[in-house]
Amino acid sequence: MQANANNLQIALYWLKAIIDDSLKIRFGRVQNFEINPLRLYDKNSWLAAFMEQYEPNIEEFVVLLLTIAPHLQPHFFNQIIAEHLPEGGDFPEFGGVKGSNHRGILPTGETAQFILAGDDLEKRLEIQRILSSEHWFAQKRILWMEPVREGEPMMSGRLVIDPEIIEQLTIGTVSKPRFSLDFPAEYINTEMDWDDLVLHPNTLRQIHEIENWIKHSDTLLHDWGMKKKIKPGYRALFYGPPGTGKTLTATLLGKQTGKDVFRIDLSRVVSKYIGETEKNLSRLFDKAENKNWILFFDEADALFGKRTDIRDAHDKYANQEVAYLLQRIESYNGLVILASNQRANIDDAFVRRFQTIIHFPMPRPEERCKIWSRTFPPQIRIVQDIDWQHVAARYELTGAGILNVVHYCSVELLASESNLLDLKQLEFAIQREFIKEGKIV
Structure with missing residues (x-):
């Protein structure tokens, strides 16, 4: 866990340096910059495993980190912008939107284009390709760009990452999705x-x-x-x-x-x-x-x-x-x-x-006999006059019906502090199940 946290912190420092350099170009403080290779603290981390599995190039990895950053440090983008615009002010070229609950900046496709391409139209189109539905990001459901309202620039859509990827990169496990309106x-x-x-x-x-x-x-x-x-x-x-x-x-x-x-x-x-x-x-x-x-x-x-x-x-x-x-x-x-x-x-x-x-037909007598003989817990003793072949031939029940009978008998025996099941008790439980199913006894 510590190695992964260190790697994520190193990756955020690396991303911040890239954003700082792109902003310096925008404000005329430098002419150009090169993205230095990322050197991780430990190769045996979840972030390193992700990179080994998918082998993203530099631009793809930057886009991935842009999308992850608010999940790790909610103030990440606001803090960087504040350092370059200490007196405040609007900066539309950077992109970004506000969420309904999150109060910081959430990156958009325009954010990725600004950081990685600036005003270079050819590079901006390459970033657009990375965020298209044909790219492996979207194909593998890792991250994608949220659709925008008709008439608005497509790249102004918010960058969205699969919550499972966040879990995989942060805590190393992926929890199973919960039942909800979005996942019925x-x-x-x-x-x-x-x-x-x-x-x-x-x-x-x-x-x-x-x-x-x-x-x-x-x-x-x-x-x-x-x-x-x-x-x-x-x-x-x-x-x-x-x-x-x-x-x-x-x-x-x-x-x-x-x-x-x-x-x-x-x-x-x-x-x-x-x-x-x-x-x-x-x-x-x-x-x-x-x-x-x-x-x-x-x-x-x-x-x-x-x-x-x-x-x-x-x-x-x-x-x-x-x-x-x-x-x-x-x-x-x-x-x-x-x-x-x-x-x-x-x-x-x-x-x-x-x-x-x-x-899946109704079980035949021979199959019902197997279910009867296998379903009762070993703690229950069965009296000798109970013949499972006879019971199976006489009473047509599904496997679920037989399990209901066994459940009822077991609870009744526990309540009576007995572990001996006789034929009368069994037949009463079977009749009870037939009545419940609306069948004629």
């Missing part, structure tokens, strides 16, 4: 393993196909040259009754392959206001891009359902939302999983774009 998804994980998940053999085989893609996609696309022939990413549809393991499967895929899984809350994505749904989706996919996250759209029928014939403006914009979503899903370079209760609920235009469609 929640991180999901599990303590369970594949052995705890009981699925139909055909379902399990198809799940392992996805696992194989996750492990070998880079080799397929790059080493085997398939990148120019197939689109990046993988799209899967899980369909079947609630409680049959769709969410758990998505979570286990992430756990076994070391990828974060985020479940999308579609109620926060879909908006009744025209254009808002696309904005919500755009923020979500922009955040996920290049992260190798698994995006899990639960109950996807709400957004991915059948498109309608256009009868009014609402139908027109609803279909536009679907079209936009198709585009973003197809361009996403990670795994997208849609979950639905019924395959028929999903629009055919989506179905054609899935690499795999996996059915």
Whole structure:
């Protein structure tokens, strides 16, 4: 931590010297200057690791530091300007804007142009290229220039850096994004393993196909040259009754392959206001891009359902939302999983774009028997007259339903200070679950 703090301080001193020299040229105190190489205090720091990973040139690194500086020293730019304009005054050539909460100067594209190019038009255009959407800064979602109002100079947009880059360069770790209006998804994980998940053999085989893609996609696309022939990413549809393991499967895929899984809350994505749904989706996919996250759209029928014939403006914009979503899903370079209760609920235009469609059926008696025998904690003793094969054959429950029964029985035994489960207690718990699900006992 100390080495990284020292390196960041050295980088800020280096940036300040560059800004001072550019201001001296502006006020006629010097004719020109050269940017001296940056010598870091320690090569084993997060800043050094970033530079080694991305290999920015001098101009790119200056732009990066300009964007980072207010996050490290809020008064950074104000202090420099005050040294050169001790009596105050406006200095529009330097660029910069005020934030809604931050009271100091926030750099803009014009700030980067002033410092690195001055009045040299060719150099100013080169800085503009660095801040374009085609540059690796924007492509990798590291930093970008905020759009401006129509009619205003494009380079007057504020420089914005991904908060994750700030965390990476300052504290060395990146926290998972929190559920919010700007990120309508929640991180999901599990303590369970594949052995705890009981699925139909055909379902399990198809799940392992996805696992194989996750492990070998880079080799397929790059080493085997398939990148120019197939689109990046993988799209899967899980369909079947609630409680049959769709969410758990998505979570286990992430756990076994070391990828974060985020479940999308579609109620926060879909908006009744025209254009808002696309904005919500755009923020979500922009955040996920290049992260190798698994995006899990639960109950996807709400957004991915059948498109309608256009009868009014609402139908027109609803279909536009679907079209936009198709585009973003197809361009996403990670795994997208849609979950639905019924395959028929999903629009055919989506179905054609899935690499795999996996059915999660109600578990058969033999699968229910495995779930029953594996789910009760070892502290509970089962009386001999409970035959799991008989119970599994008689009562049709999903894995989630069986887990609910086990949960209820376990709590009741703890409350009665007993660890012996008899058939009467078990059947009462099963009947209770059937009633809760609205089934006839």
